[in-house]
Amino acid sequence: xxxxxxxxxxxxxxxxxxxxxWVSYAYLLLGLLLMFGPVLWLVLxxxxxxxxxxxxxxxxxxxxxxxxxxxxxxxxxxxxxxxLPDGTTRELAEVRRIGIQATLVDPAAPxxxxxxxxxxxxxxxxxxxxTSNYTEIFGKFSFGTxxxxxxxITVIATLITLLxxxxxxxxxxxxxxxxxxxxxxxxISTLMIPPTIILVPNFLVVSELGLLNSLWGVxxxxxxxxxxxxxxxxYMLTIPDELLDAARMDHASEWRIFxxxxxxxxxPALAVLAIFSVMWRWNDFLWPLIVLSRSEKxxxxxxxxxxxxxxxxxxxxxxxxxxxxxxxVTLVFxxxxxxxxxGIASAGVK
Amino acid sequence: MSRDRHPLLxxxxxxxxxxxxxxDAPMRAVQRLVGVPRIAWxxxxxxxxxxxxxxxxxxxxxxxxxxxxxxxxxxSQRPFTGLENLETLFECESYLDPxxxxxxxxxxAIFNTGKFAVLQVGLMVAFALITALVLNRKILGRGFFRGVxxxxxxxxxxxxxxxxxWVLQREGVLNALLAGAGASPVGWLSExxxxxxxxxxxxxxxxxxxxxxxxxxxxxAIPPDLYEAAEMDSAxxxxxxxxxxxxxxxxxxxxxxxxxxxxxxxxFDEVFVLTGGGPGSATTxxxxxxxxxxxxxxxxxxxxxxxxxxxLALSLLALTLVQLRLTKKGxxxxxxxxxx
Numbered sequence: 001x002x003x004x005x006x007x008x009x010x011x012x013x014x015x016x017x018x019x020x021x022w023v024s025y026a027y028l029l030l031g032l033l034l035m036f037g038p039v040l041w042l043v044l045x046x047x048x049x050x051x052x053x054x055x056x057x058x059x060x061x062x063x064x065x066x067x068x069x070x071x072x073x074x075x076x077x078x079x080x081x082x083x084l085p086d087g088t089t090r091e092l093a094e095v096r097r098i099g100i101q102a103t104l105v106d107p108a109a110p111x112x113x114x115x116x117x118x119x120x121x122x123x124x125x126x127x128x129x130x131t132s133n134y135t136e137i138f139g140k141f142s143f144g145t146x147x148x149x150x151x152x153i154t155v156i157a158t159l160i161t162l163l164x165x166x167x168x169x170x171x172x173x174x175x176x177x178x179x180x181x182x183x184x185x186x187x188i189s190t191l192m193i194p195p196t197i198i199l200v201p202n203f204l205v206v207s208e209l210g211l212l213n214s215l216w217g218v219x220x221x222x223x224x225x226x227x228x229x230x231x232x233x234x235y236m237l238t239i240p241d242e243l244l245d246a247a248r249m250d251h252a253s254e255w256r257i258f259x260x261x262x263x264x265x266x267x268p269a270l271a272v273l274a275i276f277s278v279m280w281r282w283n284d285f286l287w288p289l290i291v292l293s294r295s296e297k298x299x300x301x302x303x304x305x306x307x308x309x310x311x312x313x314x315x316x317x318x319x320x321x322x323x324x325x326x327x328x329v330t331l332v333f334x335x336x337x338x339x340x341x342x343g344i345a346s347a348g349v350k
Numbered sequence: 351m352s353r354d355r356h357p358l359l360x361x362x363x364x365x366x367x368x369x370x371x372x373x374d375a376p377m378r379a380v381q382r383l384v385g386v387p388r389i390a391w392x393x394x395x396x397x398x399x400x401x402x403x404x405x406x407x408x409x410x411x412x413x414x415x416x417x418x419x420x421x422x423x424x425x426s427q428r429p430f431t432g433l434e435n436l437e438t439l440f441e442c443e444s445y446l447d448p449x450x451x452x453x454x455x456x457x458x459a460i461f462n463t464g465k466f467a468v469l470q471v472g473l474m475v476a477f478a479l480i481t482a483l484v485l486n487r488k489i490l491g492r493g494f495f496r497g498v499x500x501x502x503x504x505x506x507x508x509x510x511x512x513x514x515x516w517v518l519q520r521e522g523v524l525n526a527l528l529a530g531a532g533a534s535p536v537g538w539l540s541e542x543x544x545x546x547x548x549x550x551x552x553x554x555x556x557x558x559x560x561x562x563x564x565x566x567x568x569x570x571a572i573p574p575d576l577y578e579a580a581e582m583d584s585a586x587x588x589x590x591x592x593x594x595x596x597x598x599x600x601x602x603x604x605x606x607x608x609x610x611x612x613x614x615x616x617x618f619d620e621v622f623v624l625t626g627g628g629p630g631s632a633t634t635x636x637x638x639x640x641x642x643x644x645x646x647x648x649x650x651x652x653x654x655x656x657x658x659x660x661x662l663a664l665s666l667l668a669l670t671l672v673q674l675r676l677t678k679k680g681x682x683x684x685x686x687x688x689x690x
Contacts, residue, residue, distance in 0.1 A: 028498075167396060175386075175390035186401075224397045259366070330501075
């Protein structure tokens with residue numbers, strides 16, 4: 001126990017490469033495997049053909065069967081490594097198969113046919129990405145519509161969130177008006193009211209506004225984030241009031257002051273909120289599930305959920321869709337990780 | 351404004367100027383009308399209106415729903431039934447045995463949620479603490495590994511569930527590894543105990559990075575000279591941990607514990623996609639009960655769903671009060687809202 005603690009409580013800045021360091025690295029490598037492994041497996045699997053996905057045990061990398069074009073046959077023929085009755089093994093193309101007997105030809109000399117038991121031939125395979133999984137989902141499932149719905153909700157809701165939250169934060173940080181503190185407490189108190197406890201009445205409100213099965217029914221309830229108001233207000237408090245007073249001397253309107261001075265100066269905080277908002281809206285599930293019931297209004301998350309629930313799940317398409325859905329978030333992560341992690345560490349929001 | 355602008359910023363800048371020009375005149379008129387401090391209400395108005403319409407108004411309506419019956423959505427068409435919904439939910443011969451309750455699914459969901467919250471939060475905070483302590487050491491690739499543990503936090507619950515469903519399915523990679531080791535394949539998600547375990551595991555996998563970050567920030571805020579002083583007194587590592595690290599990290603640990611509980615009680619998305627609440631009702635949690643009762647079943651029992659929401663709200667309120675009481679940092683300590 002004491003040794004475990006010794007290892008866990010060791011401090012940064014001390015150079016000693018003892019066994020505790022090795023345990024640390026082992027832990028981190030295990031973490032790497034556990035955190036990235038399943039995602040990597042998903043991505044690799046999404047490039048496999050349906051036949052390869054059905055294999056058990058599965059191959060690590062996507063392999064496809066080699067095919068050859070043989071004179072006299074329209075379509076490319078699958079290539080097999082066949083053991084002939086005389087004991088030799090040759091690479092042959094399969095022309096047809098009846099029962100357990102396969103008819104194979106030599107691609108170089110297609111005239112002569114060999115009849116072989118299917119147990120005596122093995123497919124010749126090479127590394128091949130089944131990109132058709134990706135290209136076909138757009139034609140087959142109106143995947144483009146779901147993608148568009150998700151992008152529309154994410155972009156529009158984020159823009160409105162930035163505008164409304166910045167306006168509120170500006171009012172709460174730069175003016176002294178009666179009821180200001182009450183308004184601030186009121187807005188921040190909604191941090192403690194998770195949307196899961198007001199699903200039914202919110203459904204009524206959205207339905208009375210005629211927003212059921214409308215993307216706006218997802219956007220409007222989500223834009224007034226207390227997190228955003230809090231984040232932006234804290235940032236705007238650091239902008240000196242003298243800047244605003246100087247602009248007022250020049251007869252700038254309050255709106256102009258907000259738009260030309262405070263908003264540009266708050267760019268770092270706005271960027272953090274924009275990243276958060278994009279992730280929130282892109283990943284939303286329960287509320288869209290309730291508001292959007294018609295399939296042409298589905299977001300990517302809803303479409304994924306609907307497909308995975310179908311009786312005969314076509315995994316090769318589902319995997320490709322999942323990869324496309326996790327792509328934007330992964331790109332955000334790859335390029336903006338530092339902003340996100342510092343934002344979370346400082347504000348304690350997610 | 352003669353600064354050189356990045357060409358990519360030219361379009362937003364032009365749009366921004368356009369918005370300013372369009373709105374400047376009316377806003378100036380409003381400003382003349384109401385005066386300067388009070389124009390703040392115009393700025394805070396849209397945000398407040400949205401919150402009122404989609405948060406405060408629904409809280410009030412939820413009470414009305416909880417005390418009315420019938421299947422109509424519009425409030426005036428709903429007959430007042432008093433405590434009937436709550437009585438239906440709480441009608442049990444023995445509260446310890448869900449099968450004796452009239453709404454046995456509700457009680458199973460409550461038991462499942464309690465069990466889930468305790469297991470998930472306990473294990474998650476333990477692993478988050480270990481991970482934060484390891485990441486706080488002087489190691490190579492610290493930023494990289496911090497990112498590794500944080501990455502799943504950003505993934506959507508649906509994607510998280512599908513990633514693991516693909517790993518756990520009967521002919522999935524986990525069973526393949528087992529087969530390689532000579533064991534027979536297991537239906538991970540079709541047996542109640544293993545399905546519950548994987549719900550806990552997957553939800554820890556998806557959220558641990560967030561709590562690791564908070565704990566890491568807490569660890570880094572501990573002044574290093576405390577450890578140096580302890581070193582001089584040749585305090586044992588265990589004493590250093592129990593007398594310095596643990597007490598100074600306690601505020602962060604409490605935040606993480608309560609925040610984790612508040613979110614664990616609301617578990618829905620990833621479990622719903624992973625198991626659909628099954629097998630049977632083994633992984634049905636309270637939010638799924640609300641969703642099913644109010645929206646998914648053929649008869650929409652809004653009143654019952656709203657009453658169950660009240661029960662959930664009360665438990666969350668209790669947790670929030672505990673948080674406010676323990677942290678005193680109050681609202682800045684973090685939020686129970688997952689998405690905004």
